Amino acid sequence: MRSWTCGVCGQLVFFENTKCLRCGNPLGFDWAMRELWTRPEEPRCANFDAIGCNGLAANAGELCFACRLTRTRPNDDDSIGIGQWADAERAKRRLLFELGELGLPTDGLSFDLLSSAHAPVTTGHLDGLVTLDLAESDDAERELRRVQMGEPYRTLLGHMRHEVGHFYFPVLVDTDERRAMVRACFGDERADYQEALDRHYASGPPANWAESYVSAYATMHPSEDWAETFAHVLHLHDTLQTAREYGVRVEGPPGRPDLHAEPVVIEGQTGLREVLDDWLGLTYALNALNRSLGYDDLYPFVLTGPVIEKLDLIDDLVARRR
Structure with a gap:
């Protein structure tokens, strides 16, 4: 997520805010311009009163792009x-x-x-x-x-990222060449889904699932492996963009240069593999901070070689579509 400031007083504001907490001016997100504006004259989404949606609408009484x-x-x-x-x-x-x-x-x-x-x-x-x-x-x-x-x-966001992964499969895997690449990596998505579902809930994931899958649920069927991995690519993009926007830099413990992490971003310039060292350093630090507060790990995943290969393939397909 990008960082934002109030257009009137310069106060740090957030994507979800409906007004600036310093000067009180209303904030609205313009989906066409992809900017959070301080424009009290712009019509708000018709869902503003009901659920506090901060989207801007084309005309008064209409829904914003997201709510539509x-x-x-x-x-x-x-x-x-x-x-x-x-x-x-x-x-x-x-x-x-x-x-x-x-x-x-x-x-x-x-x-x-x-x-x-x-x-x-x-x-x-x-x-x-x-x-x-x-x-x-x-x-x-x-x-x-x-x-x-x-x-x-x-999480709610995690569910949505997973489900839209199914939506983007035919969008991103739209040629015979790409289908062959994806099937070689994830398996054949044409495999019987109900049979796979019954098997998964009867027997559970294989004992060594973490060696090749990002989650236990991903083992159920190639389509679910794709969706779980797609969701994880979105996790990486959003978190790394946020880290860059806030200048998050992790030095790592003394004597562990491998856990150093610079604020990085992967959209458009650098492939996913090239930033995973930074991702490792960042997530180690975040997990350690969470444990200090008495919580479980913020990032409870292990990225093995086969999992990284799947992440990299989806990230490459997204980059080609972009």
Whole structure:
């Protein structure tokens, strides 16, 4: 994420802010210009009052670009669902900003943000439609599911990054040459999905899964391996861009030059492999800081050679599309 300042007083502001906390001037994100403006005369998104969306609209009473992509959301009289919807929209706006930074198209992408308090909801993707169970916005519920599923990491943003990974498979893997490359790396996505699903939940991941996969869930099917790895590429891009914007520099412990990390960015200039040394130094430091606060590792992943190969392939396909 980029860093932002108030256009009136120069105060540091953030992507999600609706006003400057120093001077009180309203802030709005212009999706066409990709800038956070201090322009009180610009029309706000029609969802501003309901969920605090800070997007700017073309005309008064209209939705901003991000909110227009939501096809279904909770009813106005569902106070709990509205609160959960607001959390999901914040995560979605950040996702859409990053997709724009990477030059990835969003034509054909839409979202159903549904509450499982009223009917069963399965988070997933089908033909460009991402469905999200809004129960995932509740910290306690999400943590319970994370523990039940044996996952080291589970967030709203992570779910969305994974599901749009399915959407971008046919966008990025659009030639016979690219399909051959991806199948050689991830396996054949045409393999029977239901059979793979039944096998995964009956037997679990293989004992040595961490040697070749970024997560246990990625072992289930080549399509899920692709989506999990795609989500991880987005994790890397967003975190490294944020580190660069804030000038984060890690010297590393004395005598460990391998854990030095400069503020780097990977969009457009440097391949993914070239910045992973910086990524290692940064994540070691972040994990150590988290442990000092009594939390689990902020970055609970191990990037092995085969995993790096998959990350690099997807990053290269994204760069070619850009």
